[in-house]
Amino acid sequence: MSERTTPPGGPTGPTSPVADFVAGLPKAELHVHHVGSASMRIVGELAERHPGTVPSEPEALRAFYEFRDFAHFIEVYLAVVGLIRTPEDVRLLTYEVARDLAAQNVRYAELTCTPFTSTQQGIAIEGYTEAIEDARVAAERDLGVVLRWIYDIPGESGVPAADATLRYALDHGPEALVGFGLGGPEQGVPREWFVPHFEQARAAGLHSVPHAGETTGPDTVWDALRLLGAERIGHGTSSVHDPALLAHLAERAIPLEVCPTSNIATRAVASLEEHPLPRFVEAGVVITINSDDPPMFDTSLNREYEVAAELLDLDELGLAHLAQAAVASSFAPDDVKRRLHDEITAYAAG
Numbered sequence: 137m138s139e140r141t142t143p144p145g146g147p148t149g150p151t152s153p154v155a156d157f158v159a160g161l162p163k164a165e166l167h168v169h170h171v172g173s174a175s176m177r178i179v180g181e182l183a184e185r186h187p188g189t190v191p192s193e194p195e196a197l198r199a200f201y202e203f204r205d206f207a208h209f210i211e212v213y214l215a216v217v218g219l220i221r222t223p224e225d226v227r228l229l230t231y232e233v234a235r236d237l238a239a240q241n242v243r244y245a246e247l248t249c250t251p252f253t254s255t256q257q258g259i260a261i262e263g264y265t266e267a268i269e270d271a272r273v274a275a276e277r278d279l280g281v282v283l284r285w286i287y288d289i290p291g292e293s294g295v296p297a298a299d300a301t302l303r304y305a306l307d308h309g310p311e312a313l314v315g316f317g318l319g320g321p322e323q324g325v326p327r328e329w330f331v332p333h334f335e336q337a338r339a340a341g342l343h344s345v346p347h348a349g350e351t352t353g354p355d356t357v358w359d360a361l362r363l364l365g366a367e368r369i370g371h372g373t374s375s376v377h378d379p380a381l382l383a384h385l386a387e388r389a390i391p392l393e394v395c396p397t398s399n400i401a402t403r404a405v406a407s408l409e410e411h412p413l414p415r416f417v418e419a420g421v422v423i424t425i426n427s428d429d430p431p432m433f434d435t436s437l438n439r440e441y442e443v444a445a446e447l448l449d450l451d452e453l454g455l456a457h458l459a460q461a462a463v464a465s466s467f468a469p470d471d472v473k474r475r476l477h478d479e480i481t482a483y484a485a486g
């Protein structure tokens with residue numbers, strides 16, 4: 137199964153051997169946002185419940201969802217946020233996101249949730265927690281996808297959002313909460329602000345998984361490591377400009393959660409040809425492949441694996457190794473890790 141399945145730089149499409157292999161490959165997704173995963177289908181359902189802002193009729197919805205640029209992404213994202221008004225909306229979103237993941241053979245996912253956004257919408261944290269947990273249990277039972285949560289501080293809302301998110305994690309923490317994160321803008325949002333929050337979250341047993349080095353330089357990645365105790369880095373794209381940082385990440389085996397299409401869509405990287413992914417691998421850094429906000433960037437985890445195959449010139453065994461790296465880098469329970477590891481190995485062996 138290690139023969140090349142596509143010529144270097146060759147086409148990968150919905151019917152290519154690489155796409156077929158990836159589609160069937162059992163996978164773990166470690167960097168994907170809850171609201172950012174709302175597909176057109178899900179948004180259509182929510183829009184039907186809450187008519188007025190987003191079209192629910194398929195053709196108009198398709199036009200609304202057509203990715204144009206980053207400003208349009210923010211517009212769509214905020215419109216979707218505005219459709220999630222009740223715990224039942226949160227439950228529907230979560231369960232349907234799990235369905236979309238399961239359809240791609242994602243067997244385990246750490247979903248980055250931003251409860252602060254929902255409580256700002258008037259949803260009580262108790263209702264929020266119950267809704268995601270209820271959806272998680274149902275998704276594992278019905279769809280065979282295991283979900284875990286990362287609670288994310290929306291950096292743009294500053295310390296008050298961090299205080300609230302920490303309270304949600306410590307006082308109302310759902311059973312499946314495994315990590316504590318930080319997203320939003322990096323510029324003008326010093327990581328120092330969040331040191332006490334990450335200290336307390338880590339003391340409570342949560343893993344530190346901040347975004348860093350997506351829209352700023354390698355210094356932010358160093359800050360994430362030194363100030364926030366990062367165990368994985370969301371994106372970390374600009375690490376490529378600092379050889380000492382790459383060496384440090386490699387030596388400590390701190391994985392980067394790489395989301396290639398997102399990086400192009402947000403202009404973190406100018407083009408796929410210039411994406412630093414191959415240089416991370418050359419430097420010995422552990423990398424995982426992820427999708428970030430897939431429908432909003434017109435991608436999917438499967439598509440990101442295809443992109444990685446092209447950037448790294450991977451054969452089927454190489455793709456299976458990528459999937460194994462995500463499992464190993466995850467905070468999944470040991471039995472889930474073992475099961476998924478065996479499933480990937482069996483699949484790659486044909």
Ligand SMILES: [Zn+2]
Pocket residue numbers: 167169319347370428
């Ligand atoms: Zn992200």
